[in-house]
Every structure is written in C-alpha cells, then in structure tokens.
Amino acid sequence: MKALLLSLMLLVSLCPVANAAQLNMLPSKESNQVELNIWGAANFDAIEPLLKAYQAQSPDTTIVYVEHSSLELFNRVLSIQPTDKKPDVIMSPAMDLQFKLVNDGYAMPYRSEVTDALPQWAKWRDEAFGFTFEPIVMVINQDILGNLAMPESREALLSLIRERSPLVQGKVGLSDIETVGLGYLTWFHDSQQSRTYGRLLEAFGSHHAQLYPNSSAMLQALLRGDIFIAYNVLGSYAFEWSQNYPWIRTVMPTDYTSVVMRTAFIYHEASNMPQAEFFLDYLLSDDGQNILATASSLIPLSESVTGTSSLSEIRRRPHGIFRPIPFGLPLLVQTDQAKRSLLLEEWRHAMRIGP
Amino acid sequence: MRTKPTSIRRQLLVMTLIVLTVINGVAIWAAELYANRAAKLSYDRLIHGAALQIVENINLLDRKVIVDLPVSAFETLALAPEDRAYYSVTSEAGSLLTGYSDLPSSTYVTASDAKAQENSSSPIYFDSFYRSENVRFITITKRLIESDYSEIVHVTIGQTTQARQQLADEMGGLVIQFLITFFCITLGLLMFGIWRVLRPLKSLRRAIELRSSTELTPLNTDVPSEIRPLVETVNYFMSQLNITLERLKRFTSEAAHQLRTPLAGVNLQAQNALIENDASKRQTQLQDIINSSELLTDTIHHLLEEATLTHRMRSQAFGDVQLDRLTKDVCRSLVVWALESEVEIEYLGQSSISCLGDDVALTQMLRNILENAVKYSPKHSVVEVNLYREKDLICLTVADQGNGISDEDKQHVFERFYRSKHNHTVGTGIGLSIAKEVAEHHGARLILTDNQPRGLLIKVVFEANGETV
Structure with missing residues (x-):
C-alpha cells in the first residue's frame, strides 16, 4: 500500500504535465456562512452551473471547489493529515480510484429517499453514488477522411490509421494512462473488453501517439490541429466541442461504448457533514440532474430528465452497446500496483517510453 | 381459604x-x-x-x-x-x-x-x-x-x-417464520384435541345434571376407558345409597308398626285398669302396663342403639381391639343382672386375643347375644362364654342351657322384629339382628348351633386379622 502510494506520488511529482490543484470559490453573500468543501476532477466550467444552482438553494453556503486530476485527487485524499482541512464531498470519474477509497473506508454511509431511488448498479454500500453517465468516445477531425467513411468502430478506426498512416503519424492523441486516472481506467477496460486492444496498442505505438493529461487538453490539441484523432475522450466534453466546431466529430464506437460514471461520496471525516449530505441529495435529485442536463456538459445519470446533455439525447445518437464499467470489487484489480505495473510495462513498451 | x-x-x-x-x-x-x-x-x-x-x-x-x-x-x-x-x-x-x-x-x-x-x-x-x-x-x-x-x-x-x-438472518428468519406457523397450527390442533378428549366429561356432567334427585339407576353415558372406573364408582355409590335408603324406609315402617302395637296395648290395658273395681286385679293390670312400657322402652332403646351403631359403622375406622378383655368386661357388667334371674355367666377363654374392629360395636354385639342367652336360660343354669383360636380363625361362643330354637327359626332369628311363634319370653326382636349387622360389618360369621345336651350355642367366627399377644 505504502509502496503504491510512494510510487504514485513519485510519478505525480515527476510528471511535468500534472496539473496542480486549482481552487475555485463561490462565496456566499450572507453574513452567516457555512463552507462546503468539494474536491473534484471535473472542470470547474462543467460543474459550475450545478454549484451555482445549489448555492441558490442554500444561499448561506460558500462553496469551495478544488479541481484536481483524478489521480492527484486520489493521492491527496490518501495523504490527508489529521491537521489538514478536510473535504466534505469527493467527486471523480476515475471509478477505480473512487472505489478503492470507498472500499478502504474513506466514505461515510448515507441514506435518504434520493439515494434509495438510485438504481442498484449506481451505488455501493450506500457510500458512493454515481451521478453521471458518460460514454467514452473517439473524436476525429473529419478533414483527414477525404473520401473515406467516418469510422464508427474501433475496427474502422484501425483501418483509417492504416489508410492514412503517414498523415496520422504523431497525430493520434491519448490520455497518458500513467498520470491520468480516467485514462488508465478506460484503457484497462479496453484491455478487458476488446479483441482489438492489442492491435490498437500496436497502432498507437507505431504512430507515436501523443499523450495528454486530460480530455480537455486533448480536445484543445485537436482544435489546434496538433492531432487528428483523439481516443478515449470523455463524451461529455467531446459532444460540447463538436457542437461548437462541426469539423470535429464525436463517435461512440459501435462495437461497444465504454461508459464511466462520475461518483461522489461524503468524506468520512467531513467537517460539514449536514451540508455534505444536503449537497449529495441535491446532486442526485431531479433538480440537480436537470441542471446537469441543461446547463452543463456533464451527462446526468437520471433517465427521467431531458436536456441537451441528457441520457435520452445521447441514446438518440448512433452508439454501440453501452458497457458501463461496473462500480464494484473488480475495480480493485485496476488499483493493484502489480497489475498496474504489468499494464504500464506493456504500454511503455508499445509507446516506446524508456523504463 | x-x-x-x-x-x-x-x-x-x-x-x-x-x-x-x-x-x-x-x-x-x-x-x-x-x-x-x-x-x-x-x-x-x-x-x-x-x-x-x-x-x-x-x-x-x-x-x-x-x-x-x-x-x-x-x-x-x-x-x-x-x-x-x-x-x-x-x-x-x-x-x-x-x-x-x-x-x-x-x-x-x-x-x-x-x-x-x-x-x-x-x-x-x-x-x-x-x-x-x-x-x-x-x-x-x-x-x-x-x-x-x-x-x-x-x-x-x-x-x-x-x-x-x-x-x-434470512435463513434463520425463514425457519423462524416456519416455526411460528408450526407453533400456531400445532397449538390449534392440540386445543381441538383437548376439547375432543374432554367432551365425554362434559356429556357425563350433563347426564347427571339432567337426572331427578331421586333417580339412582346406574349411569349409562358412553365414556372413554379412563373415565369408566369413575362412572362405575359413581354407579356403585348410587346403588349403595339406594340400598341404604331402601333399608331405612323398611326400618322406619317396621319400627312404626312395632311401636304402634305395644302402645295400643298399653293404652287398652290402661283403660281396662281405669274401669276395674277390683283392687287386686287393677294391681295386676297396672303391673302389666309397667311391663309393657318397659318392653317398649327396650324396643326404643334398641332402635336408637341400632341407629347409633349404623352411623358409627359408617363413619368409624377400625382400631385395635383386645377381644378377650372386651369379652370379660361385658361378662362382668352383665353378671349381676344375670344373677337376678339366677343365671350364672362363666368365661372360659384362656388366651389373649386381639383383632381389628370397632370396640363399641363389638361390645354391643356381645352384650346383645349374652343378654339373649341369659334371657332364655332356665333358673340355676350357666351361660358359658368362650374365646379361642382355631387355626386362622377367632371364635367367640356363647352357649346357654335353655330350650334352644328350632331349625326353622334359626333361619329367621336374625331378621329384625322376628319373634318365634313358640317363644313366650318378652323381647324386642332387634337385639340379634343388631348383633348380626355388627358381625357382618367386621367380616365375621354368626353361626347358630344346638348346645349339648340342650340349649343354643351362638358362635361368632372372625378372620384372624389381629395379633395374638
């Protein structure tokens, strides 16, 4: 455990692209204030509408939202000292890391009408709760297609890379799975699911795939023309971008579409427990889910809400079988340091990164 | 309480x-x-x-x-x-x-x-x-x-x-649910069973309730074998009660009859005496009235005695009785009265004998037999009383030298108020019947035989259930 922690921290500290935590504050205008401390991995832009809507409901709350990369968030939670300021709610799409934290007892169980209404697969032990349903997509600059059809599956993507081999050399973008929790999670899921995984790894390696610290950075690179293809990008961001920039096309692979769930839990030593519970209820309530669907790019879990980024809207687009990553004990394998080093070794070898 | x-x-x-x-x-x-x-x-x-x-x-x-x-x-x-x-x-x-x-x-x-x-x-x-x-x-x-x-x-x-x-918890809960159901069903079945089993008792009670107070015929209600002895006991008790009631009825009517006749006689004698002018004859008549009333007194005395004894025999438990001492005491108490009639009483018993019994009743029995013997003895004769063991039996004999009684009379002499036609001695006819009842109460037999050379020998034979001291 400590070995893992040390190695991860070492990785984080050594990695030049790792973001430092960004602190965002939504101060309350009331004189009698309480503070709600949220640690999350979502972009502040994406989560801000929800936080604002919550603050409108409970105006005496000053919301502090600290944004981390998902791996960073995990390590920071592990290294909280007794004297440190404690977070109240922790949210992240890195399901494996979230699960590990919950399994190891960092979450406070909570039950309410709202959490009881969640489907069984979207929560664990009444401690962690899923609140978004985000397909993992590939994003392609359609200018490179020429007369070729838009690749709808991984198989088609591989043929595209083969066809346009000189063009896409160094122009494929991936999450750096060594530093990006979500990248590791989705890559691991691919390794379990897909027969194309080996060929993908091979193709990405031979075409010198570029590694990025998060989905947004990858999309920006795509926009700049640094890369033409981005693989395993969070759907919530990608759909928003391809809406703004029509030549950027978002594809949900039709062979299967991985789905990750952002999960939230109340930190077991939350300094403001009632606010944390109140916020969690809001996040999972129809009101909160509606805000996500309409005002934010995040795709809420609830089937009943409608909006530009709602589940019903996503289902209308072409997609493969949705394969949500199950939020349960098998995620522990992903956090295993031995397994991780096996996978990373394979990865480094393919990406031609020195040991 | x-x-x-x-x-x-x-x-x-x-x-x-x-x-x-x-x-x-x-x-x-x-x-x-x-x-x-x-x-x-x-x-x-x-x-x-x-x-x-x-x-x-x-x-x-x-x-x-x-x-x-x-x-x-x-x-x-x-x-x-x-x-x-x-x-x-x-x-x-x-x-x-x-x-x-x-x-x-x-x-x-x-x-x-x-x-x-x-x-x-x-x-x-x-x-x-x-x-x-x-x-x-x-x-x-x-x-x-x-x-x-x-x-x-x-x-x-x-x-x-x-x-x-x-x-x-789930498995345990399931079993507990089953057991609770089982418990309720079993309890219900058992309650039904108990009701069924106890139903004959209820019907028995109803059968008794429905009877009039004078009906003493046996109960015929159908009951399980466990309750049958109880019903039999009740039936036995009722038959006993019936016999007792019958006896009482007969006794009452006989007693009334026996008392009415002498009273009528006394009344007649008294009226005769009232109109008799001859002083010596009147003297005789008055003497007759006294004799009759004495006889009447004896009769009443015996009747009361019998009633007392009957009650006593019902209620008193047997105790240890020194039969020889009791016999001697009775002889002693009657010896003076016998001498008035110039009759001697002689006790021949040697051994000391005891048995289980009611001393008062036995005393009365012996007294009645002895009185009877003395009464029928001629002057200057001896009444012999003997007490001895004969194998397992205890025999008490009273022998007189009177006229004895005929074989025909021997069969009836223990009947209440029976008076032999040949008997001219004054008597109530109750004494011996009391003696017989007491003897039967003790499981003893009363045997009448002729005494040699003449007279009557009354023998009471007890089962030897006592100890020889």
Whole structure:
C-alpha cells in the first residue's frame, strides 16, 4: 500500500504535465456562512452551473471547489493529515480510484429517499453514488477522411490509421494512462473488453501517439490541429466541442461504448457533514440532474430528465452497446500496483517510453 | 381459604404451551446455529475460490514473482455485493508483493504451520477486526517452482461479513417464520384435541345434571376407558345409597308398626285398669302396663342403639381391639343382672386375643347375644362364654342351657322384629339382628348351633386379622 502510494506520488511529482490543484470559490453573500468543501476532477466550467444552482438553494453556503486530476485527487485524499482541512464531498470519474477509497473506508454511509431511488448498479454500500453517465468516445477531425467513411468502430478506426498512416503519424492523441486516472481506467477496460486492444496498442505505438493529461487538453490539441484523432475522450466534453466546431466529430464506437460514471461520496471525516449530505441529495435529485442536463456538459445519470446533455439525447445518437464499467470489487484489480505495473510495462513498451 | 379447583383443560393447555415453547425455542436456537454455519461455509467457499484464482495467476519468471491479479477473482468476491474486500500477496519473508500492507496475519508466520501449509495447501481461515469492521480472512500458501529455484507466496483475502450475516438472518428468519406457523397450527390442533378428549366429561356432567334427585339407576353415558372406573364408582355409590335408603324406609315402617302395637296395648290395658273395681286385679293390670312400657322402652332403646351403631359403622375406622378383655368386661357388667334371674355367666377363654374392629360395636354385639342367652336360660343354669383360636380363625361362643330354637327359626332369628311363634319370653326382636349387622360389618360369621345336651350355642367366627399377644 505504502509502496503504491510512494510510487504514485513519485510519478505525480515527476510528471511535468500534472496539473496542480486549482481552487475555485463561490462565496456566499450572507453574513452567516457555512463552507462546503468539494474536491473534484471535473472542470470547474462543467460543474459550475450545478454549484451555482445549489448555492441558490442554500444561499448561506460558500462553496469551495478544488479541481484536481483524478489521480492527484486520489493521492491527496490518501495523504490527508489529521491537521489538514478536510473535504466534505469527493467527486471523480476515475471509478477505480473512487472505489478503492470507498472500499478502504474513506466514505461515510448515507441514506435518504434520493439515494434509495438510485438504481442498484449506481451505488455501493450506500457510500458512493454515481451521478453521471458518460460514454467514452473517439473524436476525429473529419478533414483527414477525404473520401473515406467516418469510422464508427474501433475496427474502422484501425483501418483509417492504416489508410492514412503517414498523415496520422504523431497525430493520434491519448490520455497518458500513467498520470491520468480516467485514462488508465478506460484503457484497462479496453484491455478487458476488446479483441482489438492489442492491435490498437500496436497502432498507437507505431504512430507515436501523443499523450495528454486530460480530455480537455486533448480536445484543445485537436482544435489546434496538433492531432487528428483523439481516443478515449470523455463524451461529455467531446459532444460540447463538436457542437461548437462541426469539423470535429464525436463517435461512440459501435462495437461497444465504454461508459464511466462520475461518483461522489461524503468524506468520512467531513467537517460539514449536514451540508455534505444536503449537497449529495441535491446532486442526485431531479433538480440537480436537470441542471446537469441543461446547463452543463456533464451527462446526468437520471433517465427521467431531458436536456441537451441528457441520457435520452445521447441514446438518440448512433452508439454501440453501452458497457458501463461496473462500480464494484473488480475495480480493485485496476488499483493493484502489480497489475498496474504489468499494464504500464506493456504500454511503455508499445509507446516506446524508456523504463 | 379454598384452593382454586384445578382444571384439566388448563393444565393440558399450560403443559402443551410449555412443551411447544421449549421445542420451538430449541428449534430456533438450532436453526440460528445452522444458518450461521451454512452462511459461513458458503461465503468461506467464495473467498476460497477467489484466493485460488489469485494463486493460479502468480508465476515465477526469471526468479521474479509476477502477480497478475485476475478480474474474475474479484468478480467472485463481488457475489457478496455489499461487502468490502481486502487482499495481499506476500513473499515467504513477509515482504509485500502487492495489495494491502497492513492486513492482520494469521498463524502462517510460525514455521511449523507454514510447513503444514505447503504440504496440504489447505486454506487457513481467521476472523479479525480490520478497519473498524469484522472481516473474515483466508490465507493460502503456494510454492512456486522454476527449474532450479522455488519461492513461497502467501495470498490473503479478507471480506467483511455483511452478506454472510444477511444470509444467516434470512435463513434463520425463514425457519423462524416456519416455526411460528408450526407453533400456531400445532397449538390449534392440540386445543381441538383437548376439547375432543374432554367432551365425554362434559356429556357425563350433563347426564347427571339432567337426572331427578331421586333417580339412582346406574349411569349409562358412553365414556372413554379412563373415565369408566369413575362412572362405575359413581354407579356403585348410587346403588349403595339406594340400598341404604331402601333399608331405612323398611326400618322406619317396621319400627312404626312395632311401636304402634305395644302402645295400643298399653293404652287398652290402661283403660281396662281405669274401669276395674277390683283392687287386686287393677294391681295386676297396672303391673302389666309397667311391663309393657318397659318392653317398649327396650324396643326404643334398641332402635336408637341400632341407629347409633349404623352411623358409627359408617363413619368409624377400625382400631385395635383386645377381644378377650372386651369379652370379660361385658361378662362382668352383665353378671349381676344375670344373677337376678339366677343365671350364672362363666368365661372360659384362656388366651389373649386381639383383632381389628370397632370396640363399641363389638361390645354391643356381645352384650346383645349374652343378654339373649341369659334371657332364655332356665333358673340355676350357666351361660358359658368362650374365646379361642382355631387355626386362622377367632371364635367367640356363647352357649346357654335353655330350650334352644328350632331349625326353622334359626333361619329367621336374625331378621329384625322376628319373634318365634313358640317363644313366650318378652323381647324386642332387634337385639340379634343388631348383633348380626355388627358381625357382618367386621367380616365375621354368626353361626347358630344346638348346645349339648340342650340349649343354643351362638358362635361368632372372625378372620384372624389381629395379633395374638
């Protein structure tokens, strides 16, 4: 455990692209204030509408939202000292890391009408709760297609890379799975699911795939023309971008579409427990889910809400079988340091990164 | 203070309830025990399976241990969906290869156990408190072998006990539900059974209730064999009561008859005496009246005596009676009265004899027999009283030298108010019948025989149930 922690921290500290935590504050205008401390991995832009809507409901709350990369968030939670300021709610799409934290007892169980209404697969032990349903997509600059059809599956993507081999050399973008929790999670899921995984790894390696610290950075690179293809990008961001920039096309692979769930839990030593519970209820309530669907790019879990980024809207687009990553004990394998080093070794070898 | 009458129905119900409660209590206890065991066993198998899958995926490569955790192992663990799981893979030296570093260790640290483990490769289970929860752990040991190198690894998996507790509760709950149903049904059936069994008693009560107070014929209600003796006893008692009532009725009418006749005689004599002018004749008549009234007094005396004795014989328990002393006392008390009639009473008994009986009644019996004997004895004769043992029997004889009685009369002499036609002596006709009743009450026989050379010999034969002192 400590070995893992040390190695991860070492990785984080050594990695030049790792973001430092960004602190965002939504101060309350009331004189009698309480503070709600949220640690999350979502972009502040994406989560801000929800936080604002919550603050409108409970105006005496000053919301502090600290944004981390998902791996960073995990390590920071592990290294909280007794004297440190404690977070109240922790949210992240890195399901494996979230699960590990919950399994190891960092979450406070909570039950309410709202959490009881969640489907069984979207929560664990009444401690962690899923609140978004985000397909993992590939994003392609359609200018490179020429007369070729838009690749709808991984198989088609591989043929595209083969066809346009000189063009896409160094122009494929991936999450750096060594530093990006979500990248590791989705890559691991691919390794379990897909027969194309080996060929993908091979193709990405031979075409010198570029590694990025998060989905947004990858999309920006795509926009700049640094890369033409981005693989395993969070759907919530990608759909928003391809809406703004029509030549950027978002594809949900039709062979299967991985789905990750952002999960939230109340930190077991939350300094403001009632606010944390109140916020969690809001996040999972129809009101909160509606805000996500309409005002934010995040795709809420609830089937009943409608909006530009709602589940019903996503289902209308072409997609493969949705394969949500199950939020349960098998995620522990992903956090295993031995397994991780096996996978990373394979990865480094393919990406031609020195040991 | 009267104690509350016991109710068979209530006793049966209470006993049934106690038995059922005890049985169900034991069954529930056993069910809990079994449910816990079964749940433990099934979830132990689960973590055993998971551990085996992990062990399968540990290999040696160039003297390096490669741990490639299979997802399926954790999918197995996830069959208990709400339980946390912990795992670790450690080398023989105890250094962590992967997993949780702070898992509690089992006994595998001791060398001998480790040896045993290697050979049997059987898992070690243990319970521990880890991260503020009860956790069930399993440790499996495996020896990894490469051509010239081997290494021992321990795989430990821990799982919280929520699911097994839930399963145990579920199974236990099911059994408890079944037992409660069983309890209710059994109780209902038993209550019905008790009602059925006790129904004959109710019908018996109704049969008795429906009778008039004078009806004493036997009860014919159909009852189970257990209650039959009771009904027979009641019937026997009623027949006894019937006999007693009959006897009383007869006695009353006879007594009335016997008293009315002498009273009418006295009345007539008194009227005659009233109109008699001859002083000497009147003297005789008055003497007759006195004699008649004395006889009447005797009769009344006997009747009362009989009534007293009858009551006494019903109510008094037998005691130890010194028969010889009693006989002597009676003889002594009558000897003066006998001498007035110039008759002697002679007691010939030698041995000292005792028996079980009622001394007052026996005294009365002997007295009546003796009085009778003296009455019928001629002047200057002797009445001989004897008491002796004859084998198992005790014999008491009273012999006079009177005229004796004819064989025909012998059959009737014990009947109440019987007077022989040939008998001219004054008497009530009750004395001997009392004697007979007392003798029968003691299980003794009264035998009348002729005395030699003349007279009557009355013999009372007791079963020798007393002791000779």
